[in-house]
Amino acid sequence: MKSTGDSKETFWxxxxxxxxxxxxxxFSEENFKIVSDICEANGITSDESKSKLMKYVGKTLMGKLPIKDFFVTLELEMDMETNKAKAISREIDRKIFSGLRIALNKIYSTNIAENKIVSDNKRNKDGTEIPMPSKNEYKDPYKEPLI
Incomplete structure (x- = not known):
């Protein structure tokens, strides 16, 4: 049960x-109703499926699921047909995410900056890093001597 407490603590x-x-x-009732109406319009009637969809909306709002991956997540995690997942995703984007675009951009730009790993080294096909030669180690064969 400790992991549940930790996850709640992390969430807050x-x-x-x-x-x-x-x-x-x-926690908006209006957004819950919007998701519920979109589900009904697309033939999703089970409360479990509606709840699962709302969970993915919440993850997107919190910055855990990028908007660009939202429709793919619906398709894969909820076993939806591609067209249905696209339609639901478009409606949710239009009715919920579009009004929050500025706030969502702030969240996602912060998350990208925190998660970005910057490396000057290139990688081989097997994933090992190729160290870049230092300025003193590298001799340019085309460089002509200065007179």
């Missing part, structure tokens, strides 16, 4: 860092 720590608009959207 991450929640506190979110912009106010996102915090409000996460």
């Amino acid at each position: 720590k991450e929640y506190e860092k979110l912009p106010d608009a996102i915090k409000e959207a996460l």
Whole structure:
């Protein structure tokens, strides 16, 4: 049971860092109704499926699931047909995410900056790094001597 407490604690720590608009959207009755209506319009009637879809909306709002991966996640994780996943994704994007675009961009730009690993070294096909020669080690064969 400890992992549940840890995950709740982690959730609330991450929640506190979110912009106010996102915090409000996460627990919005209106957004839940929008998702529910979109589900009904697309033939999804089970409460379990609606709940799962709402979970993915929440992950997207929190910055855990990029918007560009939202439709693929619906397709793969919820076993949806491609056209249905695209339609649902478009509707949710239009009705929920579009109004929060500025706040979402802030979240995703922060996440990208935190997760980005910068390396000057190139990699071989097997993944090992090829160290870049230092300036003193590298001799340019085309460089002509200065007179």
